[in-house]
Amino acid sequence: MARPGFVLDVDERTPPLLFHYGEGFRLEKLPLGSRVVYPSEPLPGVRDVDALIAHALEHPENSEPLSALLKPGMKLTIAFDDISLPLPQMKTPDIRGRVMEHVLEAAARAGVDDVKIIAALSLHRRMTPAELKRAVGERVYRSFYPESLYNHDAEDKQNLTFIGETDQGEEVEINKRAAESDLIVYVNINLVAMDGGHKSVPVGLASYRSVRHHHNVHTMMHSQSYMDPPSSALHHSTVRMGKLLAEHVKIFTIETTLNNNAFGGPSDFLQKREWEWSTRDQAAYLATKRFTDRAPAHIKRKVFGKMYAPYGVTGVHAGETGAVHEKTLANVHRQQMVEVDGQADVLVAGLPYVGPYNVNSIMNPILVVCEGLGYFFNMYKGKPLVRPGGVMIMFHPVANEFHQIHHPSYVDFFEEVLAETTDPSAIESKYEQQFATDPWYIHLYRNSYAYHGVHPFYMWYWAAHAMDYLGDVIFVGGDRKTVSRLGFRTATTLGDALDMAAETVGASPRITAMKCPPLLLSDVR
Amino acid sequence: MKKRGSLLADAREVARGWRWTHRPLVPRSVELPDTEPHDFPTAWARTSVGRAARAALQAYALKPLIEFETRPRVEGLDVLGGLRAPVIFIANHSSHLDAPLVLTSLPPAWRERTATGAAADYFFDVWWRAAATALVFNAFPVERSGGKGRATHLAREMLADGWNLLVFPEGTRSKDGWVREFRMGAARLAVEHAVPVVPVALRGTYQAMPRGASWPAKGRKPVTVRFGRPLWPRAHESAADFNQRMRAGLAITLNEDRSTWWDAIRNGDSDAASGPDVARWRRVWEASAPMPERRRAFPTR
Numbered sequence: 071m072a073r074p075g076f077v078l079d080v081d082e083r084t085p086p087l088l089f090h091y092g093e094g095f096r097l098e099k100l101p102l103g104s105r106v107v108y109p110s111e112p113l114p115g116v117r118d119v120d121a122l123i124a125h126a127l128e129h130p131e132n133s134e135p136l137s138a139l140l141k142p143g144m145k146l147t148i149a150f151d152d153i154s155l156p157l158p159q160m161k162t163p164d165i166r167g168r169v170m171e172h173v174l175e176a177a178a179r180a181g182v183d184d185v186k187i188i189a190a191l192s193l194h195r196r197m198t199p200a201e202l203k204r205a206v207g208e209r210v211y212r213s214f215y216p217e218s219l220y221n222h223d224a225e226d227k228q229n230l231t232f233i234g235e236t237d238q239g240e241e242v243e244i245n246k247r248a249a250e251s252d253l254i255v256y257v258n259i260n261l262v263a264m265d266g267g268h269k270s271v272p273v274g275l276a277s278y279r280s281v282r283h284h285h286n287v288h289t290m291m292h293s294q295s296y297m298d299p300p301s302s303a304l305h306h307s308t309v310r311m312g313k314l315l316a317e318h319v320k321i322f323t324i325e326t327t328l329n330n331n332a333f334g335g336p337s338d339f340l341q342k343r344e345w346e347w348s349t350r351d352q353a354a355y356l357a358t359k360r361f362t363d364r365a366p367a368h369i370k371r372k373v374f375g376k377m378y379a380p381y382g383v384t385g386v387h388a389g390e391t392g393a394v395h396e397k398t399l400a401n402v403h404r405q406q407m408v409e410v411d412g413q414a415d416v417l418v419a420g421l422p423y424v425g426p427y428n429v430n431s432i433m434n435p436i437l438v439v440c441e442g443l444g445y446f447f448n449m450y451k452g453k454p455l456v457r458p459g460g461v462m463i464m465f466h467p468v469a470n471e472f473h474q475i476h477h478p479s480y481v482d483f484f485e486e487v488l489a490e491t492t493d494p495s496a497i498e499s500k501y502e503q504q505f506a507t508d509p510w511y512i513h514l515y516r517n518s519y520a521y522h523g524v525h526p527f528y529m530w531y532w533a534a535h536a537m538d539y540l541g542d543v544i545f546v547g548g549d550r551k552t553v554s555r556l557g558f559r560t561a562t563t564l565g566d567a568l569d570m571a572a573e574t575v576g577a578s579p580r581i582t583a584m585k586c587p588p589l590l591l592s593d594v595r
Numbered sequence: 596m597k598k599r600g601s602l603l604a605d606a607r608e609v610a611r612g613w614r615w616t617h618r619p620l621v622p623r624s625v626e627l628p629d630t631e632p633h634d635f636p637t638a639w640a641r642t643s644v645g646r647a648a649r650a651a652l653q654a655y656a657l658k659p660l661i662e663f664e665t666r667p668r669v670e671g672l673d674v675l676g677g678l679r680a681p682v683i684f685i686a687n688h689s690s691h692l693d694a695p696l697v698l699t700s701l702p703p704a705w706r707e708r709t710a711t712g713a714a715a716d717y718f719f720d721v722w723w724r725a726a727a728t729a730l731v732f733n734a735f736p737v738e739r740s741g742g743k744g745r746a747t748h749l750a751r752e753m754l755a756d757g758w759n760l761l762v763f764p765e766g767t768r769s770k771d772g773w774v775r776e777f778r779m780g781a782a783r784l785a786v787e788h789a790v791p792v793v794p795v796a797l798r799g800t801y802q803a804m805p806r807g808a809s810w811p812a813k814g815r816k817p818v819t820v821r822f823g824r825p826l827w828p829r830a831h832e833s834a835a836d837f838n839q840r841m842r843a844g845l846a847i848t849l850n851e852d853r854s855t856w857w858d859a860i861r862n863g864d865s866d867a868a869s870g871p872d873v874a875r876w877r878r879v880w881e882a883s884a885p886m887p888e889r890r891r892a893f894p895t896r
Contacts, residue, residue: 079624097608
């Protein structure tokens with residue numbers, strides 16, 4: 071049986087604890103009395119995934135069965151979550167491909183000829199053919215690529231349809247093919263509580279015109295946190311858009327949830343509790359540490375990129391978006407929720423090499439900020455793990471390194487925008503339009519494999535709530551110059567960082583560390 | 596200090612707070628109270644190979660080591676003359692020296708047939724310590740935390756097979772050098788199996804290697820091992836009553852070593868073994884007083 075997540079009190083028996091450090095690892099001895107939030111062990115995966123999918127499609131939530139929705143001569147569009155999920159990438163067969171095969175088999179039986187499969191990547195970079203093939207599986211890829219299996223293009227004005235405005239004035243504009251379909255089947259992987267629901271179609275298949283209504287500083291400041299949809303302005307906005315969209319086009323949502331089994335084989339020590347490490351785990355750690363200390367960054371990225379997670383599937387639900395998502399969230403909570411009593415003065419976290427926007431890529435300094443102050447900080451329900459005005463200490467080298475193909479606008483954002491100001495609101499009002507409409511970035515987004523010109527702004531907004539909330543942010547082991555450009559401070563060791571934090575929170579702070587990944591969602595009481 | 600990042604430094608970091616064991620040290624906040632104690636197998640130590648290895652280790656390593664580090668004096672071995680295995684040896688316990696001292700004081704024929712009760716939570720918690728204890732002392736695990744069942748069962752089996760047992764009925768080493776209350780295990784075994792109990796008084800081990808020391812103190816401290824008169828459980832005697840007699844028997848043997856046999860049985864003060872009822876430091880002070888040097892009629896130097 072999977073043991074649930076828990077909060078460890080560090081005592082003299084506690085061994086040094088493992089923290090991610092970008093493409094490396096550190097063992098850190100936390101001060102006695104610190105607390106450490108550990109994620110739950112992986113829930114058992116479903117044995118017969120195909121039966122589970124088939125059951126979900128034939129017994130959907132609040133909807134007719136899929137087979138009843140498929141008619142000869144109809145236009146069917148299957149959209150799916152892009153390369154940003156899951157993290158790390160999963161071992162094949164990818165759950166998206168498995169679900170799609172069931173949908174396509176039903177479509178073939180019903181005599182549906184007009185099928186398009188679209189990677190719902192919104193303003194993310196396009197997926198390469200190899201990445202598409204990995205996600206959808208060889209059979210689907212061979213049958214549909216390239217004519218009928220392709221990436222969504224949010225800048226292809228000819229192929230976008232304006233649906234209308236919500237009662238709050240939010241414009242809804244999505245992929246034309248999807249909008250004109252008789253049925254959109256959306257296949258998702260709901261890795262964290264932020265994903266899925268109405269965030270799938272109205273965001274994944276949308277354009278900048280539509281996305282800007284919720285991907286902005288104001289919304290992010292009122293999403294506390296965006297990992298808790300009922301308390302998230304981001305989700306309130308997407309729900310309004312989704313409901314409007316549902317009036318125009320039939321959407322059949324299929325959501326899947328995975329367990330916490332993020333690291334398999336020799337790397338499974340990464341998800342074990344340190345005091346339970348076997349000799350083999352110790353040896354694996356030492357070997358990994360030697361490798362990460364010595365190997366050049368690009369080799370490490372290559373190796374880590376090939377470490378696919380042996381996730382188990384914990385649930386598949388299909389039907390009407392809202393009803394499905396309720397069940398999905400319950401599954402996510404079942405795996406990730408950890409109750410934590412009270413807030414700390416200092417939050418400590420090790421930032422890993424995995425992130426949604428650097429798959430097969432480089433986690434550049436802006437993505438590091440998004441990972442730490444965006445995702446990690448926001449992994450809460452209720453209250454943040456750290457008190458207002460507290461300090462967040464993160465382990466990451468924060469190297470000044472960018473992927474020139476994937477993140478061209480990030481380079482300029484770092485060199486030009488951040489050199490000017492790090493204030494999210496100032497950045498938003500002064501620079502966003504310029505980057506979002508820059509023809510060169512748009513060209514690279516459409517024809518190369520670049521993230522949209524506006525994407526680094528969103529990463530910065532993602533961290534806006536934490537920047538506003540925290541008293542200080544310190545990167546242990548970070549590159550001094552780079553971190554300073556980001557507007558934060560660096561320390562060489564955790565001890566130094568705690569000394570620096572004392573300026574803000576006093577000499578004997580309450581410290582809470584989070585051990586993530588595997589993923590956890592703190593329910594702070 | 597090795598610089599951070601070297602293999603040695605990494606290995607040290609990993610090894611910090613970690614034990615070479617199947618049973619790691621678990622932080623208190625996540626320790627489960629009902630952790631099943633691990634059953635370390637000890638039967639292999641009583642096979643002919645194990646016995647031969649132990650006889651050699653005890654005779655050629657343990658005994659010379661004890662005699663090199665302390666000055667043992669053994670008295671009262673004649674009581675064994677009228678006995679046949681199995682018997683239960685009970686001794687007062689204040690030092691890690693106690694078990695090796697008693698074992699190496701026994702004549703080889705008795706030593707070879709004697710097994711030692713050792714705390715399961717201390718000696719049997721890690722495989723290497725358990726293996727070494729089982730081999731050298733022919734040890735069997737004793738549950739100190741009230742766990743009955745397995746360990747007692749093993750002791751019964753061994754008595755039935757004719758093994759003598761060496762047991763420290765206090766359950767743990769004395770903190771102040773004086774004899775604590777006895778636990779019931781040894782008395783119960785003796786009553787059930789109707790085997791005699793031989794009290795063994797150990798003096799000087801508290802001074803030679805007290806609790807907390809990892810090696811005997813310098814200067815070859817004198818220690819004495821005195822075997823007392825065997826005690827037989829009487830017909831229908833309860834374990835509790837026999838336990839009292841055992842304790843009195845050990846107290847007399849201790850007194851006998853301090854004074855004379857005659858004085859000891861005449862005074863019959865069994866409470867003397869518990870030490871004076873004074874402040875703790877005074878008890879420790881008295882218990883740790885150097886043993887009087889043995890009077891020599893013809894000093895050799």
